[in-house]
Amino acid sequence: xxxxxxxxxFVVLGIIVIALSSLLPFCPKxxxxxxxxxxxxxxxxxxxxxxxxxxxxxxxxxxxxxxGFIALEVFVASVLVSLFPTVILGTCxxxxxRCHAIAAPVLxxxxxxxxxxxxxVAIVLLRGARNESKHD
Amino acid sequence: xxxxxxxIAFLNSWRSPFRSIGLLVLIAVFxxxxxxxxxxxxxxxxxxxxxxxRLGADVILIPSGSxxxxxxxxxQGDTKQNFLPQDLLKFVQSHSGVDQATPQxxxxxLGTSCCExxxxxxxxxxxxxxxxxxxxxxVLTKGVPAGSLVVGSDLQIGSKNSIRFFDQEFPVAxxxxxxxxxxxxxxxxxxxxxxxxxxxxxxxxxHFVSDESEVSAILLKLKKGxxxxxxSQDIHFEFDGVQIFxxxxxxxxxxxxxxxxxxxxxxxxxxxxxxxxxxxxVSFSVSANARKKEFAVIRVxxxxxxxxxxxxIAEAALVSSVGALVxxxxxxxxxxxxxxxxxxxxxxxxxxxxxxxxxxxxxxxLIVPFAVGPLAASxxxxxxxxxxxxxxxxxxxx
Numbered sequence: 333x334x335x336x337x338x339x340x341x342f343v344v345l346g347i348i349v350i351a352l353s354s355l356l357p358f359c360p361k362x363x364x365x366x367x368x369x370x371x372x373x374x375x376x377x378x379x380x381x382x383x384x385x386x387x388x389x390x391x392x393x394x395x396x397x398x399x400g401f402i403a404l405e406v407f408v409a410s411v412l413v414s415l416f417p418t419v420i421l422g423t424c425x426x427x428x429x430r431c432h433a434i435a436a437p438v439l440x441x442x443x444x445x446x447x448x449x450x451x452x453v454a455i456v457l458l459r460g461a462r463n464e465s466k467h468d
Numbered sequence: 469x470x471x472x473x474x475x476i477a478f479l480n481s482w483r484s485p486f487r488s489i490g491l492l493v494l495i496a497v498f499x500x501x502x503x504x505x506x507x508x509x510x511x512x513x514x515x516x517x518x519x520x521x522r523l524g525a526d527v528i529l530i531p532s533g534s535x536x537x538x539x540x541x542x543x544q545g546d547t548k549q550n551f552l553p554q555d556l557l558k559f560v561q562s563h564s565g566v567d568q569a570t571p572q573x574x575x576x577x578l579g580t581s582c583c584e585x586x587x588x589x590x591x592x593x594x595x596x597x598x599x600x601x602x603x604x605x606x607v608l609t610k611g612v613p614a615g616s617l618v619v620g621s622d623l624q625i626g627s628k629n630s631i632r633f634f635d636q637e638f639p640v641a642x643x644x645x646x647x648x649x650x651x652x653x654x655x656x657x658x659x660x661x662x663x664x665x666x667x668x669x670x671x672x673x674x675h676f677v678s679d680e681s682e683v684s685a686i687l688l689k690l691k692k693g694x695x696x697x698x699x700s701q702d703i704h705f706e707f708d709g710v711q712i713f714x715x716x717x718x719x720x721x722x723x724x725x726x727x728x729x730x731x732x733x734x735x736x737x738x739x740x741x742x743x744x745x746x747x748x749x750v751s752f753s754v755s756a757n758a759r760k761k762e763f764a765v766i767r768v769x770x771x772x773x774x775x776x777x778x779x780x781i782a783e784a785a786l787v788s789s790v791g792a793l794v795x796x797x798x799x800x801x802x803x804x805x806x807x808x809x810x811x812x813x814x815x816x817x818x819x820x821x822x823x824x825x826x827x828x829x830x831x832x833x834l835i836v837p838f839a840v841g842p843l844a845a846s847x848x849x850x851x852x853x854x855x856x857x858x859x860x861x862x863x864x865x866x
């Protein structure tokens with residue numbers, strides 16, 4: 333298996349998302365109350381696993397074009413990491429709750445930074461793929 | 469290929485990605501510091517002015533043992549369950565230097581509408597109050613209806629428009645305008661409603677709410693020319709366990725903290741301004757020296773001196789404009805989502821300034837970092853424009 337820097341990068345990003353959604357302060361579970369922030373936490377954890385999986389998939393496919401499209405998928409997943417706790421699912425309504433004041437902003441910022449990183453990776457890989465096909 | 473100035477500047481920046489990214493990051497950090505620091509500083513000013521206008525009392529009496537002196541928490545709406553000696557209210561009401569005196573009762577309880585977050589309840593006497601009612605009247609002109617609550621701007625009321633304490637629903641009459649401190653998370657109730665909450669608590673078997681005669685704080689408005697020291701002596705002579713704070717004592721602590729934060733923000737912005745100017749001018753100077761022959765060739769093939777200057781300025785403008793954009797985006801992502809957390813951690817009065825002021829800060833955060841690039845590169849651009857192409861191309865031949 334050839335060394336794939338994009339694969340390693342995406343595995344690291346995936347692990348960070350999983351770690352953040354596990355370690356950031358979300359509300360404690362209450363028996364009689366379904367809390368929105370738990371759904372966001374679960375969705376972000378799953379998205380982190382997907383990013384990790386895409387990173388592993390990058391090792392399997394050596395073609396730059398395929399890895400470029402994988403990077404685009406990581407871009408979409410990173411945008412979702414931002415949007416789950418802020419727009420799509422949200423967190424608890426009280427703005428001073430820890431899930432609202434700490435967890436959601438951290439995931440928003442993380443998602444945006446990861447989206448930018450994966451977009452740059454996608455551009456570099458897809459440009460590389462285009463140049464290679466020109467030379468062929 | 470048709471190469472205009474912008475295209476040449478773009479290709480030059482693309483050709484040295486590490487230099488371009490380094491400078492871009494520097495400008496972005498500068499822009500972030502201006503945006504976040506500016507908004508933070510102005511929000512503190514706004515919070516301070518609103519808190520100041522809400523504190524209508526000249527003197528506040530609180531029980532001993534409070535940590536008010538250290539951090540001015542009283543103004544922040546922190547509610548501790550300590551009580552003043554009984555009869556103190558009657559004593560100050562009859563004192564010759566006191567114009568108005570009003571009691572307040574503080575306690576915290578769990579509201580059922582929101583997870584594990586505690587709700588601070590501030591009970592006030594509508595007959596004597598001169599501090600909370602003027603604020604409430606901005607949203608509720610006829611006063612607070614019996615059995616109703618008035619809530620701070622940060623509390624979630626829900627569709628029922630009520631808050632449940634000890635299995636009893638209390639209707640919310642109004643929600644207050646934000647103040648920018650913990651009072652935004654408080655519930656305000658008249659002494660009558662506090663008695664109803666107490667009764668509801670007792671029905672459920674809780675007895676933690678104080679007796680009606682126990683007062684958490686007394687707020688005083690003094691007569692013109694009244695001597696605070698004399699009042700203080702009279703109170704201490706009659707009662708133990710009372711702390712007396714003048715408005716300036718409490719406000720001074722918060723003001724000091726706020727001004728410290730503001731100074732740090734502006735020092736950081738100044739620091740990054742200097743660093744950005746130095747780094748850009750050094751970087752462009754080194755780069756221009758290394759590319760002397762390239763500039764000479766452009767001169768030889770017909771590029772004017774003006775064109776050379778423009779290429780250098782355009783490269784700097786490109787890096788600084790992208791940096792300013794990235795910086796403001798990042799600054800927005802740091803400031804707006806994290807502002808609640810910042811307020812909770814630092815416990816300072818914090819209120820967003822008006823929208824036009826925010827737009828103004830954005831304009832400054834974009835324009836100043838954008839101007840830094842061409843400004844720092846202008847000396848180098850002038851030098852490049854004046855180079856002798858023949859001399860440069862002959863260099864190293866002998």
